[in-house]
Amino acid sequence: xxxxLIEDDAILGAAVRDQIAADGHTVDWATRxxxxxxxxxxxxxxxxxxxxxxxxxxxxxxxxxxxAAGDATPVIILTARDQISDRIxxxxxxxxxxxxxxxxxxxxxxxxGAVARRYAGNPNPQVEIxxxxxxxxQRLIQRAGQPITLTARExxxxxxxxQRPRALVTKAQMEERLYSFDAEVESNTIEVYIGRIRKKxxxxxxxxxxxxxxxxxxxxxxxx
Amino acid sequence: xxxxLIEDDAILGAAVRDQIAADGHTVDWATRxxxxxxxxxxxxxxxxxxxxxxxxxxxxxxxxxxxAAGDATPVIILTARDQISDRIxxxxxxxxxxxxxxxxxxxxxxxxGAVARRYAGNPNPQVEIxxxxxxxxQRLIQRAGQPITLTARExxxxxxxxQRPRALVTKAQMEERLYSFDAEVESNTIEVYIGRIRKKxxxxxxxxxxxxxxxxxxxxxxxx
DNA sequence: GCCAACCTGACAGCAGACTGAATGCCGCGG
DNA sequence: CCGCGGCATTCAGTCTGCTGTCAGGTTGGC
Numbered sequence: 001x002x003x004x005l006i007e008d009d010a011i012l013g014a015a016v017r018d019q020i021a022a023d024g025h026t027v028d029w030a031t032r033x034x035x036x037x038x039x040x041x042x043x044x045x046x047x048x049x050x051x052x053x054x055x056x057x058x059x060x061x062x063x064x065x066x067x068a069a070g071d072a073t074p075v076i077i078l079t080a081r082d083q084i085s086d087r088i089x090x091x092x093x094x095x096x097x098x099x100x101x102x103x104x105x106x107x108x109x110x111x112x113g114a115v116a117r118r119y120a121g122n123p124n125p126q127v128e129i130x131x132x133x134x135x136x137x138q139r140l141i142q143r144a145g146q147p148i149t150l151t152a153r154e155x156x157x158x159x160x161x162x163q164r165p166r167a168l169v170t171k172a173q174m175e176e177r178l179y180s181f182d183a184e185v186e187s188n189t190i191e192v193y194i195g196r197i198r199k200k201x202x203x204x205x206x207x208x209x210x211x212x213x214x215x216x217x218x219x220x221x222x223x224x
Numbered sequence: 225x226x227x228x229l230i231e232d233d234a235i236l237g238a239a240v241r242d243q244i245a246a247d248g249h250t251v252d253w254a255t256r257x258x259x260x261x262x263x264x265x266x267x268x269x270x271x272x273x274x275x276x277x278x279x280x281x282x283x284x285x286x287x288x289x290x291x292a293a294g295d296a297t298p299v300i301i302l303t304a305r306d307q308i309s310d311r312i313x314x315x316x317x318x319x320x321x322x323x324x325x326x327x328x329x330x331x332x333x334x335x336x337g338a339v340a341r342r343y344a345g346n347p348n349p350q351v352e353i354x355x356x357x358x359x360x361x362q363r364l365i366q367r368a369g370q371p372i373t374l375t376a377r378e379x380x381x382x383x384x385x386x387q388r389p390r391a392l393v394t395k396a397q398m399e400e401r402l403y404s405f406d407a408e409v410e411s412n413t414i415e416v417y418i419g420r421i422r423k424k425x426x427x428x429x430x431x432x433x434x435x436x437x438x439x440x441x442x443x444x445x446x447x448x
Numbered sequence: 449g450c451c452a453a454c455c456t457g458a459c460a461g462c463a464g465a466c467t468g469a470a471t472g473c474c475g476c477g478g
Numbered sequence: 479c480c481g482c483g484g485c486a487t488t489c490a491g492t493c494t495g496c497t498g499t500c501a502g503g504t505t506g507g508c
Contacts, residue, residue, distance in 0.1 A: 018396070022396050139392035191455065199456095210454080432494095450508090468492105476484105
């Protein structure tokens, strides 16, 4: 699941981001409303976590604008205990849930899971690619019921493909996800990992687009 | 679901009782331990909400007595923020969850829902993993009829695996279940517990996924 | 055929995981 | 009151296997 976290507190934000990531979701973290606006303009999120007090405006205004624009993305509000009135206003404005700071990360996970389930329908969103079943939340890959284990790095790479099924992923994008921005890798690390993933999941799973990057292979449907 | 609320504060107790009732559960409300003892003696509850400071004794003693008597009814402890040590003791004694006062009623609902879900379905949900039989409600593990006992923390950890078979569980998730989210553990406690559980239940029971976390091992059944 | 891009097998180094033992804490029984 | 035993936690030492790198082979475009 792709989550947008709008929170200006560095400590709390990092904790929340890590927790969501640990739950198997992808997190974009904005500390300002204008950054957040850029995010929702370019990417479609399945959940937004919204702090109400931000350096460049009120979170409620952001929420109101989104709802006015017809965006129904689920929103969970993160609010301090002394902002009860804001909380009520948030629910009136169209928030789906709220968490009172300081909240427990386990509680956050539970709420996110609840929202995800409510809007996804099925309790565990599973992606099917070819003969593979992928559960991003549980970090589980199965072929015919048999689980396949990827290492940490292999998983990070493979996840980027699953999250953008038909998109082309360049080596630069992959390096960025594997390492922090400044880290430079001057070898064929990516190619090696692609090779390892292919060996585990099947050679057709990732398609090479020469000179550009890679892409998820097309699920070859069995002739019906 | 039938819930026993043990809480001596009139305001809080009434609020909690109303909230639980509004969620569709049946509530009995005791303000003293001896009243509570009468209740559990005559009625079987599926959940107990337990305040730790009561006019005629300590809630922990009540909990301890119940557990010693073989009662495995789920217990959620209601504790003030300055009673963290009690919280730890509660886990040692066999509580299932905590709520720190002042808590949000919505949060209470969520926790109750979580407990309800955990023990939902059949009254005695038994899980089989390999040659082990696990009874989550009774906290009982058997191998070939022989019971295996886990300590409090070992059980909490193992339970997180059983509740989500096949799912990958990160160390962060486990630390969060063992301790509260703000408590920091900077050692290899988790690894030690994993080791102990393996020694008791078998080495294949938990699989290590390096750099990511752990996962329940596969029950290796002969291919049919 | 030539070159660039990509694939693959092998391997050393090291971060992360495992283990046994020591320490401290708490409850219990003498 | 003191000693005992079990559990939680920490630490140091060892070990495992993931990671990143390279060399050499293969593929595809022109």
